[in-house]
Each structure stands twice: as C-alpha cells, then as structure tokens.
Amino acid sequence: MSESTATPTTTTPSTTVSSPARLADDTSQGKTTIAASVVQKIAGIAAREISGVHSMGGGVSRAFGALRERIPGGGAGAANITGVQVEVGEKQAAIDLDIVVEYGASIVELARAVRRNVITAVERMTGLEVIEVNIAVNDIHLPMAVDEDAMPPVQSARVE
C-alpha cells in the first residue's frame, strides 16, 4: 500500500466539507495516519450496500480474491477489499472501484448511488476528504440460476 503523503495542492480544492477539517486542526499535537486498508474496507462495504451491486472486482482480482479467501491467514477482510483500490494522503483519499452489476439495474443511477454512499461513508468514518470515486463496471450478472432451475424438468420429461 503506497502511502503517498499529501501533495502540495491539498489546500486548493477545499470544498469546505465540514468533516475533513477536523483532522487538520490537530497537526500541532501530532499526525494522524489512516492506513489504506481502512479506507478500502469502508469503501468496499459502502459500495456493496447498494442493491444492484452484485459483486466487486474485475476478472483477475475476483479470481485472486477467491484464492486468497482459501489461504489460511489470507485474511477474513480480504473479501471486503476485492475490487477496491485507494490512494490515501494526510487529508484526502481517492478511490477506484471495480463492480459487477445486476442485470436490470440502471448503471448510471447505480454508479451515482454507489459514489454517493462511498463518499458519505468514507468521509464520515475517516474524516478524509474524498476527492474522487472512479467506478468501472466490469461485468453484468444475469439471473442464470432461474433459467437453470427451469430447464431440467423439461429435459427429463423428454427422456422419459
């Protein structure tokens, strides 16, 4: 997790959100560092909360995530951070999400809802200002399970 400490431009895009300023005022009493995995977990959970998000991660990261869950000590939290990349500075965070949507959801509306929920959750929980949430919709999940259930009775009837 690369910890890119605040770029010199941190003060310019201040959108006067009330929460991030709270971390800034304690610099004289010491620094506060929030690890990337903290932001990853919060963002991952917030994204999954939106109905219409089927799962997270692109093809490769989903495969690795499935693998990692089977490794002892691979981390119980690994499932939560699949498909979430973050960059965390001292006052700001940028988040990239890879999501798989359910068939039938409006992707534009869904992305907007995911973005809103992720920003709210991360800003409230960490006090960091979220400067951007990039969402990549990698796949769409079709309700195949329903079709598979409907198929066998038809086939067995034909064999008999």
Add this chain to the structure above:
Amino acid sequence: MPSPPDPVALAERVAAAVAAHPAVAGLHGGIYGSVATYLPGRRLVGVRIGEGDEPVEIAVVVHADRPIPEVVRSLRSQVSRLCGGAAVDVTIADIVLPDETALDETAPDDTALPGGPR
C-alpha cells in the same frame, strides 16, 4: 508535572491505556511495522516513545462502529496526558468490522501484514 522517568514503564502504561479504550480492537505495528518499543526479551508492538522532542507514536486497530476522528482525538488526549503533553502521532492501521471479530479471534488477519503483532 514530573517528567517521565522511565520510557519502558511509560510505554507499558501507554499501551495499557490504549488497549483499554473501548474503540480499540488491538495494538498494531503500524504500516511498516516500525511502531514498537524494544524491551529486553520482547517487543512491545504499537507504542513508541520518542526521545526528546520526538512525538509519541501509537498504532492501533479500531472497531468500525464509530468515526475515526473522534477515536483519534480521545486517544490522543489520553496518551498526551500520560506523556506530559507530548505530541502524539496516531496511526489507524486497520479496522475490524462487527461480523469479523469472531473470525479474528481464531485466525487474526494481522498475520498476513508485515506489521502484525507478535
């Protein structure tokens, strides 16, 4: 206020105070595993008492049930009081979700991280 006589005793007192905080799930070695006090025979992970003007460093894993800035503020004021008003660098190394706690007791996911305790 008497200046802290023994950094070892102070580190242990800070570690006890931090671990007792309701929002703290445990101490942690920090992002690079560098937050630790070296004691004879063992390593106290999660607390580093700076020399002179250096800040006191603590690194913790917190529970996900409350905002981090609030937790940091309360930890900082508590530790600063113990250390005679020194600056306190706080690292939130990880977060424990409510449904994850049961898993953590059997297989702590800190073992995968370089900075994990023990």
